[in-house]
Amino acid sequence: MPTQTRFDQRRARTRAALITAAQKLLAERRTNVPVLEITQLADVGLGSFYNHFTDKDELFETAVDDALEHFGSILDKLSDHDDPAVVFAQSLRLTVRLCRSEPELTRVLLHRGLDITVADRGLVPRARRDIEAGIAAGRFRSTDSRIAVPIVAGGALALAALLDTDPVRNAGNVADSFAVDMLCMLGLPESDAVEICGLDLPNVDDLLTPTSSTESPTSPPPGPLLSD
Amino acid sequence: MPTQTRFDQRRARTRAALITAAQKLLAERRTNVPVLEITQLADVGLGSFYNHFTDKDELFETAVDDALEHFGSILDKLSDHDDPAVVFAQSLRLTVRLCRSEPELTRVLLHRGLDITVADRGLVPRARRDIEAGIAAGRFRSTDSRIAVPIVAGGALALAALLDTDPVRNAGNVADSFAVDMLCMLGLPESDAVEICGLDLPNVDDLLTPTSSTESPTSPPPGPLLSD
Numbered sequence: 001m002p003t004q005t006r007f008d009q010r011r012a013r014t015r016a017a018l019i020t021a022a023q024k025l026l027a028e029r030r031t032n033v034p035v036l037e038i039t040q041l042a043d044v045g046l047g048s049f050y051n052h053f054t055d056k057d058e059l060f061e062t063a064v065d066d067a068l069e070h071f072g073s074i075l076d077k078l079s080d081h082d083d084p085a086v087v088f089a090q091s092l093r094l095t096v097r098l099c100r101s102e103p104e105l106t107r108v109l110l111h112r113g114l115d116i117t118v119a120d121r122g123l124v125p126r127a128r129r130d131i132e133a134g135i136a137a138g139r140f141r142s143t144d145s146r147i148a149v150p151i152v153a154g155g156a157l158a159l160a161a162l163l164d165t166d167p168v169r170n171a172g173n174v175a176d177s178f179a180v181d182m183l184c185m186l187g188l189p190e191s192d193a194v195e196i197c198g199l200d201l202p203n204v205d206d207l208l209t210p211t212s213s214t215e216s217p218t219s220p221p222p223g224p225l226l227s228d
Numbered sequence: 229m230p231t232q233t234r235f236d237q238r239r240a241r242t243r244a245a246l247i248t249a250a251q252k253l254l255a256e257r258r259t260n261v262p263v264l265e266i267t268q269l270a271d272v273g274l275g276s277f278y279n280h281f282t283d284k285d286e287l288f289e290t291a292v293d294d295a296l297e298h299f300g301s302i303l304d305k306l307s308d309h310d311d312p313a314v315v316f317a318q319s320l321r322l323t324v325r326l327c328r329s330e331p332e333l334t335r336v337l338l339h340r341g342l343d344i345t346v347a348d349r350g351l352v353p354r355a356r357r358d359i360e361a362g363i364a365a366g367r368f369r370s371t372d373s374r375i376a377v378p379i380v381a382g383g384a385l386a387l388a389a390l391l392d393t394d395p396v397r398n399a400g401n402v403a404d405s406f407a408v409d410m411l412c413m414l415g416l417p418e419s420d421a422v423e424i425c426g427l428d429l430p431n432v433d434d435l436l437t438p439t440s441s442t443e444s445p446t447s448p449p450p451g452p453l454l455s456d
Contacts, residue, residue: 110342113338113341114338114342114386114389115389117386117389117390118389118390118393141412143405143408143409143412144405146390147387147402147405147406147409148409150383150386150387150389150390151379151382151383151387151406151409151410152383154379154383154384154385154386154387155379155380155382155383156382157342157386158342158345158378158379158381158382158385159375159378159379159382161342161343161345161346161378162345162346162374162378165346174375177372177375178375178379180371181371181375181376181379181413182379182413184369184371184412184413184415185409185410185412185413187418190369190415
């Protein structure tokens with residue numbers, strides 16, 4: 001029925017507007033605002049908030065999940081290298097760097113905590129896919145991915161907490177050392193792991209803003225993940 | 229002044245009684261009780277609870293910290309092997325097994341979350357000590373322990389969450405696979421890591437009850453960590 005479809009579409013638009021508003025607030029580091037301010041920013045009625053989310057925490061967690069799914073899809077576009085070890089290391093190095101460029105996203109993630117290590121979307125299923133691809137290709141030792149994936153996810157979270165509590169620590173060094181450790185865990189000799197984790201990284205900023213391709217070359221550089 | 233000393237002693241006794249009561253409740257899986265029941269179990273006044281703890285969560289977290297410190301001291305007694313890789317692997321294998329034998333302790337730990345990965349007592353500083361001993365002895369590759377320790381701690385927490393959500397999964401297999409992964413991360417060849425993580429483990433139950441050495445040989449076997 002067309003009426004039902006219009007209702008569904010409006011409902012989906014309201015939800016998307018709330019999530020976009022939450023991502024803006026995350027980017028501006030203003031998660032401590034009343035629900036009314038979020039609904040005003042989203043240009044939806046206060047009451048409609050509660051048709052979609054039980055509270056602010058649930059909205060911000062959903063906003064972070066969506067942002068991580070978006071970031072994961074960016075990583076997917078970058079993963080065109082033949083060597084699964086290079087692909088996996090690149091994802092880890094970019095992900096841990098994200099903790100520094102997106103501190104509020106990271107804080108919501110840390111608040112959510114260990115649940116994320118068993119999430120079925122975002123970065124965890126992509127880590128599983130990459131590890132299993134490396135094992136299938138004989139590039140990684142045949143370890144149990146049901147154990148290795150939580151180690152990677154839990155380790156990344158613990159390092160995110162470390163970076164959150166120590167704002168002057170160099171995130172790039174932490175990220176690259178983490179990636180070397182994980183490649184060694186997966187059976188690579190240390191010298192190979194160090195070499196792979198010293199390769200140039202693609203400039204993710206160019207990919208984070210979906211509209212950037214339509215912008216003129218003289219426009220300001222795209223902002224961080226959540227500000228588009 | 230003697231009066232002050234007696235006051236201090238009584239204060240310390242009250243605190244210890246509350247922590248012991250909390251550990252009993254953890255062992256009996258009854259953390260969802262009112263504060264009054266805790267103070268009655270500890271045989272202290274209700275008001276004195278708030279001289280020591282702001283709420284139940286803080287008491288249970290302290291109780292878990294104390295239990296982990298106690299468990300760490302047990303691991304210390306076991307660490308008489310010449311090979312630091314064997315010592316470290318043994319600690320990891322016993323610690324992850326603890327998640328299955330002490331599910332309530334694990335749940336409080338998970339509730340506390342990633343803060344524990346930077347704790348200055350309990351198991352994290354012992355992991356740092358063991359990793360640095362292995363590096364100093366040339367048994368582990370010279371990785372940055374400031375990165376490796378959070379990976380170990382975050383990985384162990386993520387696996388604790390996994391075991392908590394999947395009560396039929398074999399904790400011994402998870403623990404041993406985790407220890408193999410960590411030894412490989414620290415530079416051991418997989419075959420060495422597998423061999424070390426297949427060694428017999430000491431019977432920790434014998435060591436968990438501080439009074440066990442004074443008990444008669446016919447007394448029932450000591451209970452789990454928190455029931456003494």
